[in-house]
Amino acid sequence: MPISKEKALELINEKTKQFQHLLDTATYNTRYDAEYYEAYYGTEGLLKELFSEEEVRRFSLRVSASRSIRVVTPFLEYEIELLTYKKHISKCIWQLNVYKEYKTSGKTQK
Known part of the structure; x- marks a missing residue:
């Protein structure tokens, strides 16, 4: 049974909020934790369904x-790892907003 447009938008909004929470609370030690995996792999499941x-x-x-910069100092490594994680989470949020736009407009994603 297909998911209604309203329910799809609700589910996309929920995933966006999960990622926003991850972004707002991100630290080096909490990146890629259980909350991240729930949000990321839950999003993959949702996209497969939608x-x-x-x-x-x-x-x-x-x-x-992906990381394109290699750094030798551990302190900078820490900062770059956290920045890379935050960029990844921001991309997830951005992409979910694209899906939301498609569901709102009735177009199909390409």
């Missing part, structure tokens, strides 16, 4: 937390 398995792969590629 769109497709292919959209889950696209989401993963769009929000990847």
